[in-house]
Amino acid sequence: MLRSLYRRQLEADLPRWVEAGWIAPEGAAQIRRDLGADGEGRFRLPLLLAGIGAICIALALVAFVAANWEAIPRPVKLAGIAGLLVAAHGAAALFAARGWRAVADIATLFAVLVFVAGLSLVGQMYHLPVDWKAGSLIVVVGALAAAWLCASRGAALVATIAAMIWLFWRDDTLHLATPDGLLALVLLAATAGHVLRHSSLAGRLAVLAQALATYAAFVIGEMDRMDMSRDAEVVSAVLLGLAALAGAFAVWGLLADRLLRGGTDGVAALADTGLRTAPLLLALGCVIGLFLGLDSYDFLSNRVDTRVLLLWPVTVVTLLAAAGAGLAITRGVWDGAFTAVLVASALSFALPLMVVWFPGQMVWIAVIALAGAVAISVAGSAAHRTSWSVFGNLAIAAVLLMLLEHTVGSLIGQSVFFLLAGLALIVVALVSGYILRKRPGKTEAAS
Template identity: 25%
Template sequence: MWNRKTILSNAINDWHARGLVDETTANSLLIDAAQNKSSFSFQNILILLAVICLGFAAMSFVAANWEDMARLSRVGVVFGAMWTFWGASALFQWREQTWFAQVFTLGGCAMFGAGIMLISQIYHIQGSAKDATWLWAMGTLAAAALTRSIPALGLSIALLTIWTWLEPSMFSWRTAQIQYSFPAYMIVCAALAYWMQSRFCAHLIVLATAIWAVPSAAALLDEDVALFPSLVLALGFALLSAMLFSDHAKNWLRGFERATSFYVLGTLGAVLFFWAVIPSKSAAILSSDGFTVFVVIGIVTVLVTTAFAIIARRMNHTNTYDLIVTAIMSALSFLCILISDPSPLFFMALLLAGSIWIIRMGWRIEYRPITVLGFIAFGLMMLWVYFETIGTLLGTSAFYAVAGVLLLAGVFIVPRLTRTPVKGMEK
């Protein structure tokens, strides 16, 4: 159902069924859609998979550490393969076969990483695997920028993500150090993806940022540090407002606003959940000197989201409703952090209401991933409520009953109260 030709064919058949286009025009459009061949063939996929296999082969060759082969020979094999890939990339670029050139650039970057590992292995350099991964990522990022290689840019994003996980990052048993420079690298990658017009790399960048932000916020909350998680919430709500405002209007990200909103909503939900499961710690954190900073961050966030909502309302923006709800949800989120201790009941209600709002948002803007995310969040929240109150089933029943009544009220009562009367029909 995600195939472009299928989408076009279904749309044309729907237009014809509703009488928007006549049969002759519909047939002409269907023929044109069927003849519109994609520039990306299965051969391109096979070439990409072959280069990836060769890259893994080179790394396995280094890991094998053959004693029967001289050191110079090993270096010659790896570096010879690297320059072979670079030569093939240059050849295909000269022949204006852009995709093949980009893929062989990826192969050259893979061999560059294998060369780093080989030199470290041969000369027993006691360096950090984290530093080696960073060097590999920087070389790959430079190659992607010089050759406009989308696969190489994707590899650099993956390497930078792995770099944040390697020791001595927060996942080490000895330290909770956070890589605060990671967003700067992602900004550079985002600029390159925007320049290359690569939606694939854009997805990787936003996903990698979410993977970095959520565990970092959880780790710092566990260390009784609230500043970074607060900033994640603030930036998340501000970015969500910006994406909703840009959608169908400014188009700042060339149509990537909805996908960004999807990742932002997931990040906000995860951070709020982690904050909810340690409410006693959050109260202790906010009772310290960080309370004032937290309040300032919350006020600024609410002001920014409210400003987007006011401007959208004056412009009659199609996403005005969601922008208003975003401002309300940002205020309620910061308020819940202040009043949730010792029970996460307020967070449960907030996240449950948020999941329903997400379903409605995805349904209204016709972006299915957001709708699916809302349904998943709603199911997870229902399970969370059940397991949190499993010892008091009467309380669980009351919570679900209230939620059901409110949903029914939202379906049948609220639309009647907010319906605008037709002129001439008022009594």
């Protein structure tokens, strides 16, 4: 259930429960505090608007300086940039001292934006050569310094975005045993560490996006090192990588949910966000794999280097997922949700193998894609996760529409497909019913 809808329903139910004597007024107040339902959401919109306003003011200052570039003396330009930085950080410190953490965060964000604009203006002032890689790295370092020193979530978000820009603005590919490879891991650790300490939804999503970008950069670098550049190998690496990463997100997210249930720390929050993100990656893998398999592109008939299965980033992430599954078993928290998640991940992992290594097997490709989409939805029911059910149902709809369009005009093809699809759905329904019957006393968790 979406958390906002859950809060709304709770606010409607609590007065009725108190009036009926089922819970005490003090208990209702404690429930509201525990779920953060005392109205903190009412302050999000003004803070969001204030943050956008700070960005607009920073852009206005940059535009004003650019419009009067020749008229403003160089010392005045430098003094203005330095003065804005000092004033913004001073205001942030003042707001923080008064306990206005959100306002202080906006002031720090404004200071970081002034710093970014100042880099560009100083570069123009002294006619420095354009170096986007170095510039984005300087932004990352400056924003990270502001984020850690001032506990600023906004500055950390800027640092995460700049780190992703740096990853793909480089001239060469990324390899682990290089300074840039180690630096990429250090930057990911720095931004992730800040999110764990000062958690926010935007920050967690940004860090997961940075992790995905770093993972993709290492996969690309490893393929370049192994001289694998054919289209079929790229397709297989992308789909296998998505399935492996989604499986790791899902398994460790479920594991954190079981072992850290009720916790509000950054680790539990980040793991929960990863768990919500995993079905999107799996659904994309099913839809993209089916699209490529049905269209039977010529490049898929090329021989694929089997070393694509040995790309170290994919192997490491797969081993992480396996380690999480093993830990769930040894800690006694394994249940039907883990089984459903692993089945969905395994089907998404098997789909690119069928698409690339056995092109033309359209019936089996269709069955695996549909089974994978259904497994995502079933995992949502087993784990009581709305995001999994939503993305699974969307994937089912997309797969069925693609298959219906592809089989129109071929009654035999429609017959075979819908027969196999019907049998697969019945089997999945029986398995999911068995799983849910084993968990009669559990209610759906908010997600």
